Ligand SMILES: Nc1ncnc2c1ncn2[C@@H]1O[C@H](COP(=O)(O)OP(=O)(O)O)[C@@H](O)[C@H]1O
């Protein structure tokens with residue numbers, strides 16, 4: 001894979017990419033979704049978060065993505081306490097890339113435009129946006145699909161477009177919530193291989209799945225039960 005997934009020259013800090021310290025998340029109404037959970041993910045690690053439905057996986061990912069904030073405890077990303085980050089929209093747009101179970105592609109514009117659109121507002125010219133989007137689509141083996149509409153792709157292909165889009169602004173961390181949830185086994189496997197290649201380019205990948213077999217394809221699996229880490233398995 002070329003450098004186009006590209007990291008800014010990494011300031012190879014020793015700090016973990018993501019660190020949660022004693023994090024509690026209690027939703028209004030009283031549900032305790034995370035119960036003093038602590039977790040550390042190293043730079044350039046590919047970690048799968050597994051566990052049964054309702055155990056707190058999505059909540060964990062939302063806190064790392066700064067889509068929500070903890071009731072107590074601290075979420076650190078690349079050495080920064082997220083509660084002190086002022087420009088959270090910049091953080092969500094540039095520092096983390098997000099992939100969800102449903103790809104959320106815009107249905108009426110091409111695959112290419114779906115990737116280009118997230119680079120509007122950056123300093124890239126339209127030519128550069130086009131070039132980078134084409135490179136990203138090549139990385140996910142979809143350059144031949146650039147001019148199709150999302151509806152003209154298979155589920156696995158759409159999810160690969162969503163991954164290309166999530167990487168467009170060169171995040172250091174890719175967060176994926178059940179990205180293979182709607183896919184057949186072969187397409188799911190392919191997505192896992194793609195995440196492995198993304199990790200190889202220097203991006204930290206944190207992926208949520210309830211599928212134990214897929215989870216074992218990551219470098220490490222953290223299993224959550226009832227809002228706490230129940231077990232931790234190093235796979236390679
Ligand atoms: N916005 C919310 N308001 C209230 N309860 C919620 C909310 N989101 C999730 N929950 C509850 O928190 C728990 C953890 O949910 P979630 O993190 O979505 O689990 P998972 O992704 O592992 O299935 C569940 O009991 C769920 O019902």
Ligand SMILES: [Mg+2]
Nearest residue numbers: 057058059177
């Ligand atoms: Mg979930």
